[in-house]
Amino acid sequence: MTGKFRFAEWISGKRAKWITLLAWIVAAGLLSALLPSASSQENNNAPNLSASKPSVQADTIAEREFGSGADIPALFVWHREGGLTDTDLIGIQQWSAQLATSPAPYQTETPPLDRMPLPAFKAELSEDGSTLVTPVFFDKQADVDQLKEGIERIQETTVKLFGDDPYAQPINGNESLSVRVTGPVGIQIDATGLFKNADVSLMLGTVALVLVLLLLIYRSPILAFIPLIAVGFAYGVINPLLGWMAREGWIVVDSQALSIMTVLLFGAGTDYCLFLISRFRQMLKTEEHAGKALLSAITGASGAIAMSGLTVVLSLLALLVAKYGAYHRFAAPFSIAIFVMGIASLTLVPAILAIIGRGSFYPFVPRTPEMRAERAALKGVPPKKDIAADRAPRNWAGRSVVSKPGWIIALCVVILGGFAVFTTQIKVTYDILSSFPKDMASREGFALIGDKFSPGELAPVKVMIDTQGKDISLAEDLSALPYVDSVSEPRVGKSNENILAYDVELGMNPYSLEAMNRIPELRAATEQALSEAGASDAKNRVWIGGQTAEQYDTKNTGDRDTKLILPIVIGLITLLLLFYLRSVIATIYLVLTVILSYFSALGLGWIILHYGFGADAIQGSIPLYSFVFLVALGEDYNIFMISSIWQKRKRMPLDQAVREGVGETGSVITSAGLILAGTFAVLATLPIQVLVQFGLITAIGVLLDTFVVRPFLVPAITMKLGKWSFWPGKAEDADQVAGERSL
Incomplete structure (x- = not known):
């Protein structure tokens, strides 16, 4: 009895399946009850730059010598079309005086506008007299929630003084007094608010999409909920674990990382579940006993699932070497989420399948030919065909790569390479305002400053x-x-x-x-x-x-991280593939195809974003994030498909192994790819450009892996190289076995 078979019995045996399920219930329940949630430990004000960076050193000098290094401004932009009136200006002076005598929480300073004579105060207006900018300073150590509390208190003061809510008044086409809060404080509050508001909608949208796709693909209400149940239990463990680690100070979590982690968990987690479920369904068509079919499925799929998960975990852990805080903070939540989800897909999902058995696939229950014949005889009718098999797509991809591998390789390279060329045209930006909706308060305020004053006044x-x-x-x-x-x-x-x-x-x-x-x-x-x-x-x-100097350091730090992390990720994946496949040649072309797919996704994404959506640039962090996700996740599909070919070539000729391997894994990888791409595409529905860009490019990359790289390019290269695909392994064993069987 092999180690894999014993492992399968330990988690899905007659009693073990109930113990496994109970263990997950207890773990999720106790951890959620005893440990804090990750959201309660969010730190959205964590520094992204180390103390050695020039802009940070400048802030230290400013704080020591001028007392302003610990202050960050909120810019209140007052505007009335046709010109601010004397009444408006007197009201603003009274507003300033009240803030001086009764400061808002975490407010440190406000200019004494009330002491200025009205004529001198008017000199501060824009050239057309319609706009005025008044700064209010806040403690730099205050977090976003504290800054928001201070701004809300000032807004209440404004409404009481002016008798109306100028923050709710539109800026254009309206002669009423309006106010917008921008500057570093306003931008920070709006940026965090966008991600916080996105959490619930993102979770609901992702769950709904995964459920609908599973129902459409598998037409089984029970099966559709099994991956979601597994993801739910995994999340019940991951969330308090991250909260506990953040509370202990071992990691830092922020709202952006948690939002993207949710998408990754549902997308990649569902994929791992489907890898096992699809193998289980195949075995049920040849094995009458559901328990034995499940044991065989776990034995056959666990290696590929474990290797796929390990690939993603190690790739994400590579972000730990980043110097830029936002990159570094992503490593722990993402890698822990995938690690726990990988364990759930190898333990909890088999236990659930063992409990439900063939009923998991109701109403299209897979049965052996003998079982279908027996059921038909009892009913006195001719045996029905396997509906699930009839619905499966014809294996034309497998036949194509076997018959014309050279043409397939050339066509795939031309298509992918053509898109990749457009990466040379990509422009990046570090302007956070460009990620905001145009009607966001801080963006509207900044637009007014740029139009009526110098845009440099903002920061x-x-x-x-x-x-x-x-x-x-x-x-x-x-x-x-x-x-x-x-x-x-x-x-x-x-x-x-x-x-x-x-x-x-x-x-x-x-x-x-x-x-x-x-x-x-x-x-x-x-x-x-x-x-x-x-x-x-x-x-x-x-x-x-200042903000500009800080972003300059951000760019330099990000460029340094990208140059370091990219080769680390490639190196880690290369080592894992060498260990798993024992083939140098296969490892080389599997890595190269995924890299080509990444550049193709980046190029096609730029075409859509630039020429379709009118984006002038993408956020500077997008290329690195997309690379880490696409290379790691794309290799998942390669591993699952190539492992099937590797197993089959031991007992059949290579052309047959490739044809059957592509056909056998085609439906599940297509389903998994659609679900993973769909979950990332959910990000593109949010009003945050950085998530729109990341979600779109990552979804495109997943689809290219699913419909081009996995079914055509990789198996075609394997077929074209023949026995060299397995070098230094021995590929002739399969042909010898086939020859001996023919004798």
Whole structure:
């Protein structure tokens, strides 16, 4: 009795099946009752950059010398078409005075607008007199919920003073006073709110989609719920585990990671369940005893399922080497989710199938020919055909790759390569505002600032220098730069009077790639001014902070992570395939085909997003996220299909093994691919562009793997290479067995 067979009996035997089910019920129940949920431990304010990054060091200097490093601004944008009235301005001054005497929670400072004479106050208006921007500063250590509490208190104050709700008034086509909250605080609140609001709709949408697809594909109400039950129990274990680990400080979880983890869990988890269920259904057509059929199914499918899950887990764990916080925070939730789901698909799902038996597939119950004949005889009617088999698609893909592998390879490479070419046209952005719906408050406020003032006012660049007592005209030098709109008067440091700070407003969107690329130029110009003034060691006496500088560091850190993680993922998958297949050649072309599929998905995704949806750029994190998911998940299907060919070639010629392997795995991989692509496509329905882009590209990649790479390209290459596909293994054993049988 093999180890796999013993394992199958331990989890799905006569008594073991009930013990396994009970163990999962107890585990999910106790963990959920005793440990905190992951959502209760969310930290959406965790830093993404380490203390060694220049922008973070600049924030430290700003906090120490100017007391503003710990403050982040919320910009209140006041607007009335036709011009703000004196009554509006007096009301705003009263509003400012009230915030000064009765500050909102976590508010640290507000400019004393009430002390300004009305004529001087009017000078702060936009050129057409319609718009005014007033900052309110908050504690940088406050989390998003605390910032939101402070903003809501200020909004209540506004409504009481003005007698109406200017936050609800439309900006365009309306002469009423309107207010929008933007700036770092407003953007942060809106960004987090989008993901929090998406959690419930994402969960419901994903569950509904998976259920509908399972019903349409398998036409069995019982079977449709089995994967969902398994995912539900797995989630009941994963959620408190992540909450406990976050509470202990071992990991950090945020709303974005948990949202995408839910999609991954339902998509990949359902796939693993289907791999086993499909093998069980096949065995039920040849084995009369359902228990024995299940044992054989577990024995045959467990290796591929375990290897597929391990591939994804290790690929996601590669994100642990990332320096950028958001990438690093994804590693633990994603890998733990897949690991637990893999265990559930190998234990809980077999136990449920063992309990329900053939009834799992009602009303299209698979039976052996003898069982169908016996049932027909009892009813006195001719035996019915296997309806499920009649519904199965003809194995034309298997016949095609066997008869014309060269043509299939050429056609697939042309199609995939053609899409991959478009990756050279992709443009990326780190502008978080572009991910927001156009009617989002912070985006509307920013649009007003860009239209009525300088867009750089939204987030000025803070330039700080240590003059060493030298006389320096930095303001003049920086103002002379063509991309700088204005430079503030210098502020003097508290502990070191030689340290001066300037607020530099750029003449462009401070969140744009163009603005980020100006950071090195600003630094070079500042260092040059210091050197010309006679200061020594100018390079280490310049600090540049602010949102634009932070995003510049974000880009550099992300580029570093991408260059490191991509080869690590490829290396890990290569080692796993070598271990599982014992074939160098097969490992090489399996990895290369998935990489080609990734670039094809990225190129086709860009075509749709750019030419179909009008997107000028995709978020800078999309290529890395898509790579990790697509390469890992795409290899799942290759492993499941190629393992079938590997098993069959031991007892039949290669052409027959390829033909039957493609046909045998075709329906389940197609079903699994449609479900996985559908779950990621759910992300594209959310009002968050970064999720739309990630969901669309990942769904496209899964579909390319499902309908091009797995059924055509990989088996065609296997067929074309022949015995070399198994090198250094021995492929001639199968032909020898076939020859001996013919004798």
